[in-house]
Amino acid sequence: MSDSQDAPHTLQVALGERSYPIHIGPGLLGDPRWLAPYLAGRQVMIVTNETVAPLYLERCRAGLPDGLEVRELVLPDGEATKTLASVERIWDALLAAGFNRRCTLIALGGGVIGDMAGFAAACYQRGVAFVQVPTTLLAQVDSSVGGKTGVNHPRGKNMIGAFWQPRAVLIDTDTLATLPPRELSAGLAEVIKYGLIRDADFLAWLEEEMGALRGLDAAALARAIERSCALKAEIVAEDETEQGVRALLNLGHTFGHAIEAHQGYGHWLHGEAVGVGMLMAAALSQRLGWLTAGEVERVRTILEAAALPLAAPADMAVEDFLDIMRLDKKNLDSRLRLILLRAPGDACVHDETPTETLAALLAEFPRR
Ligand SMILES: NC(=O)c1ccc[n+]([C@@H]2O[C@H](COP(=O)([O-])OP(=O)(O)OC[C@H]3O[C@@H](n4cnc5c(N)ncnc54)[C@H](O)[C@@H]3O)[C@@H](O)[C@H]2O)c1
Ligand SMILES: O=C(O)C(=O)C[C@@H](O)[C@H](O)[C@H](O)COP(=O)(O)O
Ligand SMILES: [Zn+2]
Numbered sequence: 001m002s003d004s005q006d007a008p009h010t011l012q013v014a015l016g017e018r019s020y021p022i023h024i025g026p027g028l029l030g031d032p033r034w035l036a037p038y039l040a041g042r043q044v045m046i047v048t049n050e051t052v053a054p055l056y057l058e059r060c061r062a063g064l065p066d067g068l069e070v071r072e073l074v075l076p077d078g079e080a081t082k083t084l085a086s087v088e089r090i091w092d093a094l095l096a097a098g099f100n101r102r103c104t105l106i107a108l109g110g111g112v113i114g115d116m117a118g119f120a121a122a123c124y125q126r127g128v129a130f131v132q133v134p135t136t137l138l139a140q141v142d143s144s145v146g147g148k149t150g151v152n153h154p155r156g157k158n159m160i161g162a163f164w165q166p167r168a169v170l171i172d173t174d175t176l177a178t179l180p181p182r183e184l185s186a187g188l189a190e191v192i193k194y195g196l197i198r199d200a201d202f203l204a205w206l207e208e209e210m211g212a213l214r215g216l217d218a219a220a221l222a223r224a225i226e227r228s229c230a231l232k233a234e235i236v237a238e239d240e241t242e243q244g245v246r247a248l249l250n251l252g253h254t255f256g257h258a259i260e261a262h263q264g265y266g267h268w269l270h271g272e273a274v275g276v277g278m279l280m281a282a283a284l285s286q287r288l289g290w291l292t293a294g295e296v297e298r299v300r301t302i303l304e305a306a307a308l309p310l311a312a313p314a315d316m317a318v319e320d321f322l323d324i325m326r327l328d329k330k331n332l333d334s335r336l337r338l339i340l341l342r343a344p345g346d347a348c349v350h351d352e353t354p355t356e357t358l359a360a361l362l363a364e365f366p367r368r
Contacts, residue, residue, distance in 0.1 A: 014237040028172040030059040038167040040129035041102030047117040048108040049077045079266035090120035104129040110136035111143035118149030122164030132166045135175040137187025141228035144169045146236040156327045157257040186271025188306040194231045197248045200345025210305040248347045251339040252277030258324035275308035284361045285341040311368035318362040
């Protein structure tokens with residue numbers, strides 16, 4: 001890549017006085033220019049996990065200016081640890097260190113760390129500063145932006161949480177070099193989501209560039225991250241607390257969250273469950289007469305090219321799906337609200353799917 005491509009790009013999440021930048025580029029971690037401006041005071045806690053710490057904790061620490069009181073908390077890894085008990089560990093560590101309201105939490109890791117550290121920041125002494133330093137593709141394109149924080153409940157994903165915006169998002173694209181291929185594919189599911197809900201040109205570009213993206217081509221990844229963040233920032237700025245358009249970001253999630261909860265958190269990666277959930281949403285859209293068979297096939301083909309699963313778990317019956325989907329946070333007045341596709345690149349919120357149509361889709365969708 002040329003120097004100009006290497007220079008970090010900055011986007012803005014426009015939320016009035018809580019607006020914040022998303023810096024995207026290689027080599028950001030370890031460079032004090034990027035973290036220092038967003039620290040609330042001298043007390044800083046880096047929250048990370050056992051996988052990420054040996055890879056990037058030292059570099060993150062090196063990116064902090066001298067003279068700070070820096071603590072590190074290394075949590076266990078995995079979606080199954082996205083619990084209130086883990087968040088309590090963060091609060092315990094903050095109190096043990098005597099951290100006050102002007103402390104800053106740095107979330108160094110994937111979406112699990114980001115969601116938990118963000119929720120800990122939202123509640124500690126009724127709210128302290130935090131900075132997102134996402135190290136998975138999924139976290140870089142989605143979870144680090146927009147301020148949804150929280151933890152899982154055995155009955156449902158992200159059931160306990162808060163909207164709490166970070167002071168900045170720092171995306172060091174170099175961190176993707178160590179990401180396992182399965183995690184890269186999981187992140188690609190959320191990237192494909194943006195194309196499907198709002199940007200048909202981006203979807204077509206992704207179809208062309210999927211090989212480059214899976215091969216960790218730096219320029220292709222940088223473009224995918226930037227376009228994804230721009231679309232998310234635009235939607236969040238329009239509807240921070242999901243009263244309307246933000247719900248489109250949930251394409252595939254009503255089905256996907258049901259799979260994650262039913263299978264036991266961590267057995268299916270979030271992105272894998274969302275990927276197959278988007279195919280289910282596309283297939284349901286076809287049953288409602290909105291998508292053609294060819295358009296559903298297009299969705300299936302791009303998910304396959306991203307090496308994502310295309311079938312639901314063999315042991316999930318129709319009622320297993322419906323029981324969990326009835327608890328979904330989008331539902332109002334006991335009606336299921338689903339995100340469906342009018343066309344690739346054009347999603348909508350729909351709460352009038354006949355139960356028999358949904359049940360038939362769930363019964364007939366392929367299992368693996
Ligand atoms: N808040 C939101 O808006 C939002 C959006 C999307 C997803 N989420 C949540 O995010 C979570 C999924 O995030 P995720 O996919 O990042 O999972 P994750 O946080 O579990 O990270 C995936 C795996 O990659 C490892 N890892 C992280 N960075 C690495 C690196 N650079 N190199 C090697 N390994 C690395 C992690 O330790 C973990 O094992 C789910 O809990 C999901 O609900 C939240
Ligand atoms: O930011 C959003 O809004 C999203 O829906 C993004 C999703 O990719 C993400 O998985 C989110 O955590 C789901 O939110 P939830 O409210 O359905 O738990
Ligand atoms: Zn998601």
